[in-house]
Amino acid sequence: MPIDLRSDTLTRPTPAMREAMAAAEVGDDMFGEDPTVARLEARVAELLGKEAAMFAPSGTMANQLALRAHTEPGDEVILDGNAHIHYYEGGAPAALSGLTCRCLPGVRGIFTAADVEAVLRPADQHFPPTRLVCLENTHNRGGGRIWPQERVREIGALTRERGLRLHLDGARLWNAAVASGIPERQLAAEFDSVAVCFSKGLGAPVGSALCGSGEFIRRARRFRKMFGGGMRQAGILAAGALHALEHHRERLAEDHANARLLADGLATLPGMELDPAAVETNIVIARVTAVPADRLVRELDAAGVRIFSIGPDTIRAVTSLEVSSADIGRALGIFEATLSSLSS
Numbered sequence: 514m515p516i517d518l519r520s521d522t523l524t525r526p527t528p529a530m531r532e533a534m535a536a537a538e539v540g541d542d543m544f545g546e547d548p549t550v551a552r553l554e555a556r557v558a559e560l561l562g563k564e565a566a567m568f569a570p571s572g573t574m575a576n577q578l579a580l581r582a583h584t585e586p587g588d589e590v591i592l593d594g595n596a597h598i599h600y601y602e603g604g605a606p607a608a609l610s611g612l613t614c615r616c617l618p619g620v621r622g623i624f625t626a627a628d629v630e631a632v633l634r635p636a637d638q639h640f641p642p643t644r645l646v647c648l649e650n651t652h653n654r655g656g657g658r659i660w661p662q663e664r665v666r667e668i669g670a671l672t673r674e675r676g677l678r679l680h681l682d683g684a685r686l687w688n689a690a691v692a693s694g695i696p697e698r699q700l701a702a703e704f705d706s707v708a709v710c711f712s713k714g715l716g717a718p719v720g721s722a723l724c725g726s727g728e729f730i731r732r733a734r735r736f737r738k739m740f741g742g743g744m745r746q747a748g749i750l751a752a753g754a755l756h757a758l759e760h761h762r763e764r765l766a767e768d769h770a771n772a773r774l775l776a777d778g779l780a781t782l783p784g785m786e787l788d789p790a791a792v793e794t795n796i797v798i799a800r801v802t803a804v805p806a807d808r809l810v811r812e813l814d815a816a817g818v819r820i821f822s823i824g825p826d827t828i829r830a831v832t833s834l835e836v837s838s839a840d841i842g843r844a845l846g847i848f849e850a851t852l853s854s855l856s857s
């Protein structure tokens with residue numbers, strides 16, 4: 514079996530999770546009659562300290578529903594250039610909501626209120642109206658980085674003062690909460706809307722949720738139907754998500770410890786460059802100086818370790834409940850042998 518460090522989306526439902534899913538009480542959720550979906554939505558709204566929540570088939574759809582529900586076509590969204598919403602969602606802001614993205618050059622995904630303020634323009638018929646600012650916590654392409662809370666508060670104050678909406682892509686908010694010790698509801702407090710995923714490190718097979726005010730979620734429900742995300746006996750999926758929330762949140766700390774173990778080991782290898790202290794959660798991003806990143810990825814694959822390259826000289830490895838600390842030890846041995854064979 515290869516050691517698969519490509520993504521925390523590879524996690525498969527555990528036997529206990531499958532049992533919970535098989536036993537789920539269900540109904541037609543588009544008639545508002547699926548009790549398990551209703552239970553999940555209430556639980557997520559409670560955890561995030563928001564009035565309401567809506568189950569969605571994917572994190573991409575949850576984010577894009579937030580964009581659509583906050584804006585009108587022609588509006589402008591401000592976000593980091595490496596944000597998932599801009600970088601990895603197939604051009605959806607333009608295609609589905611008619612939005613332009615104003616990208617900020619964040620540092621590993623993080624920017625400041627001053628950065629936002631610098632690109633705000635006065636109301637004028639020449640300019641697209643700026644409606645929304647989006648943050649991502651933890652930041653995927655930033656290497657699982659956690660947003661400093663004082664930065665979030667500054668941006669929250671600015672967006673309120675300027676009448677802008679603030680959305681959080683919290684696909685891995687669970688990781689941020691466990692690693693920082695700050696509860697999810699506190700991490701979510703500044704935001705008008707928050708999207709979370711159950712299908713990443715939490716290990717559910719399918720599902721995300723969008724949270725916000727009751728009025729906002731009512732508006733988002735209409736767009737969910739329009740985007741084709743309305744589901745019927747979705748309680749089977751919601752039961753997996755509920756199980757994940759109860760049983761897989763605390764254990765994310767193990768993934769973080771494994772990522773740190775991997776980073777500490779990789780930092781000692783010739784041909785790799787990374788700062789282990791920069792690894793805050795379950796994502797390790799490293800620069801490869803020995804060979805092109807694609808070449809290393811191919812050689813590692815042949816030797817039994819799977820990772821991704823995310824740039825010409827950059828690799829990404831992600832830990833999850835599919836990977837044990839013993840696996841990390843074995844993976845480091847394979848990295849070492851592969852790098853030394855490539856440089857000889």
Ligand SMILES: *Cc1c(COP(=O)(O)O)cnc(C)c1O
Nearest residue numbers: 571572573574597649653682684
């Ligand atoms: C994975 C991810 C999403 C959503 O992805 P889906 O595959 O559509 O569920 C959104 N934002 C971030 C930061 C992600 O890593």
